[in-house]
Amino acid sequence: MSSEHLLKSLLMLFLALFSANASNWLYLAKLSSVGSISDEETCEKLRGLIQRQVQICKRNVEVMDAVRRGAQLAIDECQYQFRNRRWNCSTLETVPVFGKVVTQGTREAAFVYAISAASVAFAVTRACSSGELEKCGCDRNVHGVSPEGFQWSGCSDNIAYGVAFSQSFVDVRERSKGQSSNRALMNLHNNEAGRKAILNNMRVECKCHGVSGSCEVKTCWKAMPPFRKVGNVIKEKFDGATEVEQRKIGTTKVLVPRNSQFKPHTDEDLVYLDPSPDFCDHDPRTPGMLGTVGRYCNKTSKAIDGCELMCCGRGFHTEEVEVVDRCSCKFHWCCYVKCKQCRKMVEMHTCR
């Protein structure tokens, strides 16, 4: 990344000190200037982490690269899932990366928390499987009681480690605030819902390898779903999210649906406290609230990506644009695509 960006981020550091937000660590995704997070000192320099997270970072330096990839994954997936919505998950070069949009207890915030908790679990699990981490799998959750561990009974699934790491790293901000605040309860719930989106969608795959390959001996394992699938699941949960309020039952505070007619939410559902703004207009006082001016829209659609809704009734421009498309391509499985360029005229609609 350019030095200009770095300067900008440094400037924003002072701003960031005043805004405490739990998804600040997502800023790790923007820190490609740091290079690899390889020693404990780097942890101190990482922006967006609270003190407890810095400690976790120091203890698990090798995992931090995976966490950073997770942050990037979360942002990419958020932008993919929200590409057709008024708020399209656009990031800023500040902390928090999504601006103020996620600092309130909105549906969008619920999505961001869920997808980021899931992405850390996902990325750490992947790193485990590539052999980048030395601590995974075998150190915790080994089934079977024996001193020999791996030799005796193998290792537990890497996903257990990924989820556990996500729980300790992502949730620590809410936990440090204490369980009292309703925002903390909401965030913790949504973090867990995000991880559940992975755990409940694990694919079970089996292989028979008995005599002559018969199913006398069968080994099954759980494979992680592709992250796009996880994103889709969380997006569905976003569409059906439950509005909740805090209530005291006995001595513990819990979140219950605001409308008692609705059935209570499950562990996998997303919950939110505040209704979302309409995201129609640019609001300079709220960073991240960019408005929909200049966004492309679909003239024929009646859904949220249609010009009617996207432009909030302000109307839209239409212009003929020449689009260069790829056609009659020759390609390899990796890294080589040779296409002809086909030009065609397309009507583009942009919001006023």
Added chain:
Amino acid sequence: MAGAIIENMSTKKLVIVGVILLLFQAFSFMVGGLIAPSPTTAIHYMATKCVDNVKSHYMSKKWFMPWGPNHCDKVRDFDEATAKKIEANNIVFAVHIPMPNKEMSPWFQFMLVILQFDIAFKMYNQIEDGAVVTVDVGLAYRDDSLGEWTEMAHSIEQRKLSCNFTTPKTIDNEGRYYECDLMPLMELGCVFHKYYLLNIRLPVSDHKKVNRGIGEIKDIRLVGIHQNGGFTKVWFAMKTFLTPSILIIMIWYWRRITMMSRPPVLLEKVIFALGISMTFINIPVEWFSVGFEWTWMLLFGDIRQGIFYAMLLSFWIIFCGEHLMDQMERNRFSVYWKQVGPIVFGSFCLFIFDMCERGVQLTNPFYSIWASDVGTELAMAFIIVAGICACLYFLFLCFMVFQVFRNISGKRTSLPAMTKARRLHYEGLIFRFKFLMLVTLACAAMTVIFFIISQVNEGHWHWGDYTVQVNSAFFTGIYGMWNLYVFALMFLYAPSHKRYGDEQSSGDQVGNSGEDIQLTTTITHVDGPTEVYKMMRKEAQE
């Protein structure tokens, strides 16, 4: 006249023997369920994408390590590779088995590796129908974590890519992954070394049409499956314990038979053969696999199991046949060729199939019969023929069991009219048959039930603080059960030295002199086959 031990045993003693056997049975289940870990472990590996900077990659004998001190130049994803202008031919997928800080061990017995591709859907780069992936794969080992890699195998293999895309193929769904079937990559019959390294290339050649139309590969994932060391140890211990017990009862059984005045009849020989095949399975030659690199152990195990199954199935047929209680003279193996033929032929088919798959894997661990069309058809043909043989066999068996029951009910009506010795003889026959029938059905039902449980279940049950490994319990329990079955068979169906009583000689005389029900040859007929021949001749003369 002497009967089998089971007829002459008092009910009390029979119950005691049954209880002891049941205790051993429970013990064998518990050994697997409580001591042993699950039978196998699957480990996920995500292949690291290494960059081979040498231009002509076929020349380089370099091994690429995914991590560690000498790890290769990696690219995180192929967008990065595209940006760096790296070509597909220069990408090497590297997987180190096992994970960092772990070691493989000979106790793992075998290792098979499954290959999976993550292929993203792209509108302009879709998977073509009937796409075949050509993988150039090398396997190396070392026993010292800093030593040099030694090549073990290298091969260029083809695998059919059967993938489907469940969502509509629109531009909106770009980036979703295809759902692809698992592909077998490798099977090792012996995990003798500590560290293994797989280097996989997917060479592209436009004019040879190699690796064309296989979509946009994002990642290669491998799953390594091996037997758990703990399970192997429990298994070996069990085999080591069972071998002498079956061996001793076998010797005892054969001594009893040779002590008799007549030569052994067919059924006695078959039971003895069953004992031999059980011992053959039991003998823990696998101990050697811990110290020697014997890759054929897996194949040998298959053969041993096959022999036992064939023997057990033949035994059931012959046992039914010898208890038919009709006028026919059997007691010769050749009589049963019609029923035993399918068993032998079916086993032979499976043996050929196994030799084609696991036999070839001895020289090339990456070989799979399912990879080529001809191989698939051949394999399917063998399996179908074996399946037909199995069906034929069960038809014969069911028919024979039905015949026996029909004859039993026929004999029942004429039983009270017989002399005591003759009645005892038939009652003995019926009891023996029904007892074995019951035990066999119970064993078979147990096997089927546990098989289903182990297939459906997740593999372990939590029971308070204990974790019960259902799959391990299935293996040790069922293995123990068939051992006990053979043990009980040899013990209970051995000839008894007890006497029925005084009337036996007179009874025999009455039998010889004119009752129309013939004594067919049985396990314990004291006069043996010759006497029956005499009787047959007599009847023919009449």
